[in-house]
Amino acid sequence: MKRFLNKNILITGSANGIGKATALRIATEGGNLALIDNNSEKLKELCNELSFFPIKFVSAVCDISDYNLVKICIDKLAEELxxxxxxxxxxxxLRVYKTLEMNLNQWNELISINLTGTFNVNKHALPWLLKNKTSYLVNTSSSASEQPHPWLAAYAATKGAIKSFTRSLFIEYFQHGLHANCVLPGGITTDLANSFSFPEGVNKELIKTLDPLGQKIYAEPAKAASVIAMLLSEDAEHINGTEIAIDGGKV
Structure with missing residues (x-):
C-alpha cells in the first residue's frame, strides 16, 4: 500500500512516540516528510532510520511556541520539498499538578506549547496546504478531552481546546478542500505517557477511573500512527471535522 507516493507530509513532534511512528508509517507508504521536533539528537536518530527509505525528507529543530520561528521552519521545509x-x-x-497548587507559570507553559503551539503550526502550514485541491490535517488531542483525568486540568483544557480549534478549521476551510480532524489517543506507550507521576499526597484510587472494568489497556504508538495515516490519505475523503478515539474503548 503506497497511499503517499508523491505526497509531502509535515509531522511535528516527529522524533518520539506517536509522531515518530507516524513518520515511519508514512515513509513505508512512499511519502516525503518534513519533520519538526525540539530534540535535535532524537531527530537525527529518526533521520538515520529514514535514510533506508526511498523518499525525500527534510527536518528542522523548532520550539513550536515561537510563532516566528515556526513560520520560518515550515516555509523552509515546504519549499525544500x-x-x-x-x-x-x-x-x-504533559504536566501533572494538583490544580490548587499549580502556579501561573506552570499553566502558561502548557498553554504556550500545547495550545498556542497548535495555532502556530496550523496557521503557518495552512497556506501551503490550501494550495492543493485537497489537503489533510490531523491534530493530536487526547482522551483527556473527553474523560476526566485527575491532576491534568490544564493539560486536559489544552487538549479540549485543540479539538474545538480543529472543528473550526474544518468549517472555515472545507470549501477549499481541507480535511481537518483530530485523534484522541489514550493509553499509548509513549515517553510522554510514561512521564506521568502522582503528585504527592493524592488519592491514587482516582486513577482507576481511567481503566474500564479495571483493565489497563495500552498500545504501541504504531497503532495511533495507523489511524493518523488513514486520516491523512484519500481513505479519509468522507471524514471531516470530527475526532477518532484511539484508546481501546476507554471513553
Whole structure:
C-alpha cells in the first residue's frame, strides 16, 4: 500500500512516540516528510532510520511556541520539498499538578506549547496546504478531552481546546478542500505517557477511573500512527471535522 507516493507530509513532534511512528508509517507508504521536533539528537536518530527509505525528507529543530520561528521552519521545509499535502501535528507536553497548587507559570507553559503551539503550526502550514485541491490535517488531542483525568486540568483544557480549534478549521476551510480532524489517543506507550507521576499526597484510587472494568489497556504508538495515516490519505475523503478515539474503548 503506497497511499503517499508523491505526497509531502509535515509531522511535528516527529522524533518520539506517536509522531515518530507516524513518520515511519508514512515513509513505508512512499511519502516525503518534513519533520519538526525540539530534540535535535532524537531527530537525527529518526533521520538515520529514514535514510533506508526511498523518499525525500527534510527536518528542522523548532520550539513550536515561537510563532516566528515556526513560520520560518515550515516555509523552509515546504519549499525544500516543493509543497505540503498534509499535516500531522503531535508536538506537546504533559504536566501533572494538583490544580490548587499549580502556579501561573506552570499553566502558561502548557498553554504556550500545547495550545498556542497548535495555532502556530496550523496557521503557518495552512497556506501551503490550501494550495492543493485537497489537503489533510490531523491534530493530536487526547482522551483527556473527553474523560476526566485527575491532576491534568490544564493539560486536559489544552487538549479540549485543540479539538474545538480543529472543528473550526474544518468549517472555515472545507470549501477549499481541507480535511481537518483530530485523534484522541489514550493509553499509548509513549515517553510522554510514561512521564506521568502522582503528585504527592493524592488519592491514587482516582486513577482507576481511567481503566474500564479495571483493565489497563495500552498500545504501541504504531497503532495511533495507523489511524493518523488513514486520516491523512484519500481513505479519509468522507471524514471531516470530527475526532477518532484511539484508546481501546476507554471513553
Amino acid at each position: 516543493g509543497g505540503l499535502n498534509g499535516l500531522s501535528h503531535n508536538a506537546g507536553i
